[in-house]
Amino acid sequence: MNKTDVRTLQQYLRENGTYSGKLDGIRGPRTRAAVGATLEAHADTLPEDAGTWSDRRRTVVCLQLACRERKIEVGPLDGLWGPQTEYAADVLATIHRTGKPPVPWRDQTPLDVNPNGWPREAELRQVLGSPTRKPPMVVVPCPWKLALAWDLNTCPTGIGCHERVADSLARVLDRVYDHYGPERLMELGLHRYGGCYNKRRKRGGTAWSTHAWGIAIDWDPAHNKLKWGRDRAHLAGAEYDTWWQIWEEEGWVSLGRTRNFDWMHVQAAKP
Numbered sequence: 001m002n003k004t005d006v007r008t009l010q011q012y013l014r015e016n017g018t019y020s021g022k023l024d025g026i027r028g029p030r031t032r033a034a035v036g037a038t039l040e041a042h043a044d045t046l047p048e049d050a051g052t053w054s055d056r057r058r059t060v061v062c063l064q065l066a067c068r069e070r071k072i073e074v075g076p077l078d079g080l081w082g083p084q085t086e087y088a089a090d091v092l093a094t095i096h097r098t099g100k101p102p103v104p105w106r107d108q109t110p111l112d113v114n115p116n117g118w119p120r121e122a123e124l125r126q127v128l129g130s131p132t133r134k135p136p137m138v139v140v141p142c143p144w145k146l147a148l149a150w151d152l153n154t155c156p157t158g159i160g161c162h163e164r165v166a167d168s169l170a171r172v173l174d175r176v177y178d179h180y181g182p183e184r185l186m187e188l189g190l191h192r193y194g195g196c197y198n199k200r201r202k203r204g205g206t207a208w209s210t211h212a213w214g215i216a217i218d219w220d221p222a223h224n225k226l227k228w229g230r231d232r233a234h235l236a237g238a239e240y241d242t243w244w245q246i247w248e249e250e251g252w253v254s255l256g257r258t259r260n261f262d263w264m265h266v267q268a269a270k271p
């Protein structure tokens with residue numbers, strides 16, 4: 001139980017009228033008194049020996065009560081700080097902050113369809129040829145203004161990719177533009193283009209990268225670093241759900257959505 005959790009508890013105590021102090025995340029005397037009053041009011045729902053528990057354990061059980069009142073699954077009211085209580089406290093904090101529970105990311109299973117018949121990564125060499133030869137390239141114009149992620153003053157007019165994926169990429173870009181519009185795309189950082197064709201091996205691996213065939217694109221790499229998971233990567237946010245859905249409907253694969261790393265990367269090949 002950290003300061004944020006104590007603050008969440010204090011906000012609950014304030015809402016139920018037992019606490020009028022600061023939301024400072026400190027278990028001081030006023031917080032302890034408010035916890036005491038709240039536990040007394042709910043004595044019938046608590047284990048009989050709860051009166052003998054330590055201050056810390058009574059604070060935890062009070063936060064568990066707060067979660068239960070909001071219908072958050074918190075497990076037994078035992079005053080013990082386990083993973084279920086910790087997660088429930090996070091949910092309660094999100095409700096306090098936004099008025100809504102967090103978006104259930106585990107339910108957002110990536111769509112797995114393949115309308116364009118993208119190859120599997122393991123067969124890329126057979127299907128598209130050796131990655132050491134430059135692939136047949138086409139530049140697909142981008143309907144919104146792009147800027148190179150590492151040099152924002154350079155604004156490519158399109159994305160150079162393998163000719164095999166060009167039509168699909170054009171459809172994706174059009175749909176994305178129709179959905180979000182230029183201003184929102186800029187706000188979301190989707191103008192920060194991280195490159196497509198690049199004759200290189202996988203970072204942190206020995207196999208050829210899908211970039212070497214010009215069938216993968218990186219977006220906003222500074223805010224979606226290779227090893228970042230959904231807790232840090234911008235592109236994991238709920239505001240990008242439609243973005244990913246549009247790619248996935250064309251069979252493209254997000255490594256972030258399927259494996260929770262390299263959220264910048266989307267590819268026209270099945271892993």
Ligand SMILES: [Zn+2]
Pocket residue numbers: 211216217218264265266
């Ligand atoms: Zn990439």
